[in-house]
Amino acid sequence: MNYDALRTFVTVVEERNFTKAAEKLILSQPTVSLHIKQLEVELQTHLLSRSPKHVQITPTGQILYQRAKQIIQLWEKTKEEMGDYLHTLRGFLKIGASLTIGEYILPMILTSYHEQYPYVQLEVVVGNTQEVVQQVRSHQLDLGLIEGHTQEREVKVSPFMEDEMVFVVGASHPLAQQKPNVSLESLQNQVWIAREKGSGTREYMDHLIRKWGLQLKDILMISSNQGVKELVSRGIGVTCISRWVVQKEVDRGEMVMLSVFEQPIVRTLSYVLPMQTDLSRSGQVFLECLIDKSKI
Known part of the structure; x- marks a missing residue:
C-alpha cells in the first residue's frame, strides 16, 4: 500500500x-x-x-x-x-584527566556536557599526566586532559586554558605569619610537600624550584592532591599547587596563600589526542564544550 x-x-x-x-x-x-x-x-x-x-x-x-x-x-x-x-548525539566517550583537572575542573564541564547530550555514555579515568598521555598514545582513551608537558611524539597536544599556581602553607606554619607578602628567600630551606614523579603539578613545582635556585630542607611525596592538602594544613611544609585545589581551604582559613610575586604564576593545561585517529563527533563536541567553559 x-x-x-x-x-x-x-x-x-x-x-x-x-x-x-x-x-x-x-x-x-x-x-x-x-x-x-x-x-x-x-x-x-x-x-x-x-x-x-x-x-x-x-x-x-x-x-x-x-x-x-x-x-x-x-x-x-x-x-x-x-x-x-x-x-541526537550518541555514543561512548572515554576521557582521561590528570588529577587536578579530573577532580576540580572536569566535573563542571561534564555536568554541562551531560545536560546537553544525555545519550553519550561517558567514562573518566583519572591519573597523573604521564599515565594519561601513555593511555592516549595506546588508544585506551579517546582524549586526555593534562597539566604538564609531554615529549611523546605520537600524540597531538593543544592548550585549552591557563591555571594559576599558588604557594600555600597551613595556618599554623611560621610563613603564614608573614603574609601578605613573603620573600623568595623565605622559601629557602623549607620542607616541601610534593606530588609524585610523573605528575604535572610536580613537574611544574620542580621547574620553579630549579628556576629560583631554592634549597630544600626536605621533600615529602604523596600521590594525591588530598594527601598534599592534609600534610600542608597540618603545618608540615610548603607546596606549590593549583589554586583550584586549595581555594576552599584558603577560604575557610585552614591554609594561607603566600604572595611571592606581584604577577600570578600560571601554567597551561592541554588536551591530548592520538596522532593517527580522528576524534568521534561526541568527542569533537566535548572539546567545543571544554574550550567554551574554559573561557569562564
Missing part, C-alpha cells in the same frame, strides 16, 4: 473535493484520481462516491479513512523519532 495514496485519500475525504485536494497536496488532479483508483483496486472496493459538487465516502471508505489517519500519524511520528535519533 502506497503511503502517498493514503495521504491523498485522507485529503480528498477531508476536502470533499478532488480539485481542492490536488491544490492542497500540490498534485495534478489526474494524479489524485490515480491514487484513489490504486487503493480501490488493491482493496477491491469503492471508497468514494463522486458527484459533480462533492465527494461522499462509502462505508468501506470510512473504515479506510480511520485506519489511514492512524497510519499517517504513526508514520509522521516515526519520521520525527528517527530524525531525533539521527540528530
Whole structure:
C-alpha cells in the first residue's frame, strides 16, 4: 500500500473535493484520481462516491479513512523519532584527566556536557599526566586532559586554558605569619610537600624550584592532591599547587596563600589526542564544550 495514496485519500475525504485536494497536496488532479483508483483496486472496493459538487465516502471508505489517519500519524511520528535519533548525539566517550583537572575542573564541564547530550555514555579515568598521555598514545582513551608537558611524539597536544599556581602553607606554619607578602628567600630551606614523579603539578613545582635556585630542607611525596592538602594544613611544609585545589581551604582559613610575586604564576593545561585517529563527533563536541567553559 502506497503511503502517498493514503495521504491523498485522507485529503480528498477531508476536502470533499478532488480539485481542492490536488491544490492542497500540490498534485495534478489526474494524479489524485490515480491514487484513489490504486487503493480501490488493491482493496477491491469503492471508497468514494463522486458527484459533480462533492465527494461522499462509502462505508468501506470510512473504515479506510480511520485506519489511514492512524497510519499517517504513526508514520509522521516515526519520521520525527528517527530524525531525533539521527540528530541526537550518541555514543561512548572515554576521557582521561590528570588529577587536578579530573577532580576540580572536569566535573563542571561534564555536568554541562551531560545536560546537553544525555545519550553519550561517558567514562573518566583519572591519573597523573604521564599515565594519561601513555593511555592516549595506546588508544585506551579517546582524549586526555593534562597539566604538564609531554615529549611523546605520537600524540597531538593543544592548550585549552591557563591555571594559576599558588604557594600555600597551613595556618599554623611560621610563613603564614608573614603574609601578605613573603620573600623568595623565605622559601629557602623549607620542607616541601610534593606530588609524585610523573605528575604535572610536580613537574611544574620542580621547574620553579630549579628556576629560583631554592634549597630544600626536605621533600615529602604523596600521590594525591588530598594527601598534599592534609600534610600542608597540618603545618608540615610548603607546596606549590593549583589554586583550584586549595581555594576552599584558603577560604575557610585552614591554609594561607603566600604572595611571592606581584604577577600570578600560571601554567597551561592541554588536551591530548592520538596522532593517527580522528576524534568521534561526541568527542569533537566535548572539546567545543571544554574550550567554551574554559573561557569562564
